[in-house]
Amino acid sequence: MISRRRFIQATAAAVLVPVQWMQAETKVLFSNKFKVPPLVQSTRSGADVYFDLNVQSGFSKFSEKFKTPTWGINQPFLGVTLRANKGDRVHIKVKNSLDQTTTLHWHGVKLPAKADGGPHQPIAPNAEWNTEFEVIQPAATLWYHSHQLHATGEQVYQGLAGMFIIDDDASQQLGLPSDYGVDDFPVIIQERDFNADGSFRYLTGIEDETMGKQGGLVLVNGVVNPVLKASKSLIRLRLLNGSNATTYHLSFDDQREFHIIASDGGLLEEPIKAAGFTFATGERLEILVDVSDGRMPVLQHRAMSMDMSDMEMSIWESLLMNIMSLVTDTNEENSVVDVFQIDARQVTPEKVFIPSQLVTHDNTKRKISAKRTFTLEMLTGVESLLGFSDPFTINGQAMDMERINHEVKANTSEIWTIENTTMMAHPFHIHNVQFKILAKHGEIHGHELGYKDTVLVQPGEKVQVLLNFPEFTDADTPYMYHCHILEHEDGGMMGQFVVV
Ligand code: C2O
Ligand code: CU
Ligand code: CU
Numbered sequence: 001m002i003s004r005r006r007f008i009q010a011t012a013a014a015v016l017v018p019v020q021w022m023q024a025e026t027k028v029l030f031s032n033k034f035k036v037p038p039l040v041q042s043t044r045s046g047a048d049v050y051f052d053l054n055v056q057s058g059f060s061k062f063s064e065k066f067k068t069p070t071w072g073i074n075q076p077f078l079g080v081t082l083r084a085n086k087g088d089r090v091h092i093k094v095k096n097s098l099d100q101t102t103t104l105h106w107h108g109v110k111l112p113a114k115a116d117g118g119p120h121q122p123i124a125p126n127a128e129w130n131t132e133f134e135v136i137q138p139a140a141t142l143w144y145h146s147h148q149l150h151a152t153g154e155q156v157y158q159g160l161a162g163m164f165i166i167d168d169d170a171s172q173q174l175g176l177p178s179d180y181g182v183d184d185f186p187v188i189i190q191e192r193d194f195n196a197d198g199s200f201r202y203l204t205g206i207e208d209e210t211m212g213k214q215g216g217l218v219l220v221n222g223v224v225n226p227v228l229k230a231s232k233s234l235i236r237l238r239l240l241n242g243s244n245a246t247t248y249h250l251s252f253d254d255q256r257e258f259h260i261i262a263s264d265g266g267l268l269e270e271p272i273k274a275a276g277f278t279f280a281t282g283e284r285l286e287i288l289v290d291v292s293d294g295r296m297p298v299l300q301h302r303a304m305s306m307d308m309s310d311m312e313m314s315i316w317e318s319l320l321m322n323i324m325s326l327v328t329d330t331n332e333e334n335s336v337v338d339v340f341q342i343d344a345r346q347v348t349p350e351k352v353f354i355p356s357q358l359v360t361h362d363n364t365k366r367k368i369s370a371k372r373t374f375t376l377e378m379l380t381g382v383e384s385l386l387g388f389s390d391p392f393t394i395n396g397q398a399m400d401m402e403r404i405n406h407e408v409k410a411n412t413s414e415i416w417t418i419e420n421t422t423m424m425a426h427p428f429h430i431h432n433v434q435f436k437i438l439a440k441h442g443e444i445h446g447h448e449l450g451y452k453d454t455v456l457v458q459p460g461e462k463v464q465v466l467l468n469f470p471e472f473t474d475a476d477t478p479y480m481y482h483c484h485i486l487e488h489e490d491g492g493m494m495g496q497f498v499v500v
Helices: 002-016 152-158 206-211 315-327 486-490
Strands: 042-045 048-063 066-073 082-085 089-096 105-107 128-134 140-145 161-167 184-194 217-220 226-229 234-241 248-252 258-263 266-274 276-279 284-290 298-302 336-343 368-378 392-394 406-408 413-420 426-430 436-439 454-457 462-468 474-483 494-499
Touching: 066 152, 140 152, 140 234, 140 284, 152 486, 161 184, 161 234, 206 486, 217 336, 368 426, 392 474, 413 426, 413 454, 426 462, 454 462, 474 486
Parallel strands: 048 089, 082 161, 184 234, 226 336, 368 413, 406 494
Antiparallel strands: 042 048, 048 066, 089 128, 105 140, 140 161, 184 217, 234 284, 248 276, 248 298, 258 266, 258 284, 298 336, 368 392, 413 462, 426 454, 426 474, 436 462, 474 494
């Protein structure tokens, strides 16, 4: 509520005075320190890298009042950050120290199906899973999380998620901020509700199950509304929407522009100037923020009742939207939620350098071997209440571990059309690929121009994507495609494909 009032003042000021005067007065709003997830300990011999992961339980403090039972990987809440180079052979030992079965899935990684960590690679309590794969893709901000059948939502909510960063020579030569925790920061955005005893409150009713679990408190790397003390003029944020369900519409409170440099699958061809963007669960996005002005911008989420899917807004559009959201400010849906603040008062101003070109994507035209359609459906009303049929389906079928829905040929290209017949947006995710969006309603812009493994499909929308499948084959072990709203995935909006 405080943030709302401050926001109204800022916007009112923005209407009256030139933009650069808007933040004449700044103050630190948040008191929690920004936490950088530690990098995983690894041992290396040549191109072989070894990670030792322990899926564990523990306790975390999100407020002074109580301790919350949480899960994490090598720490009490969330995972340590994995880091490897293109060309590395990664060996991961995952020990499950929980008292229930789990999995760890490497989201966005191109890899053999057996190494994917999906529902077909469960790790029983006290068991160990040893997996390995070669990193064949370019530098990117990927992530990892539990993918336990029917329990992904709950396990991720409990804390089973972390970042997986890939580096390569091409990205290192660009001079981008890349000093982890110094000018290059992981930003895992999630939200949680709490019970009176401090434990996380997960599903409490039909709305949580239908819309997916949203929460009242926003966490960044497991900390409520932290302040990031910047020491450099240009900082790189590797944002991950690790929420169970919420789609964020992010921008800074002072409407400052920044550069989007990467999408799910890695760097864009060139930086894109923007003042805001839409960010669905499962997606990643990297931005460069110039904080040489020494101010204290707050990254905010503007929840919207109307659909703002194409939100690479210009500064004026974003301002206009603020004003509009004031005018229509009658319900929760148009509220402003603070995510975190950057405190740049200690920064010694420097002229920042932003490369005009980043990397070249391989856009060669390929023969299309198959076209497939995926229709997302959700039952509402009587049928689902009575439990007559599966509430969430793709092409009329709910996830079945025994059924392979599609067979794909390795090293071929396909076009998949994802069709949303429901009243809400669904972020559709496909394992083992980084695809390009070919067509959607409206223009493809911003991070949607880059490589994607998750794409938000709006109600009534059809999105066409182009997939190039890597060389790995395995007729018996499927990969998943699914809605990344975890309660939809757990509820059946998931299917399987094998690559042969
Ligand atoms: Cu991020 Cu199949 O998952
Ligand atoms: Cu995935
Ligand atoms: Cu969904």
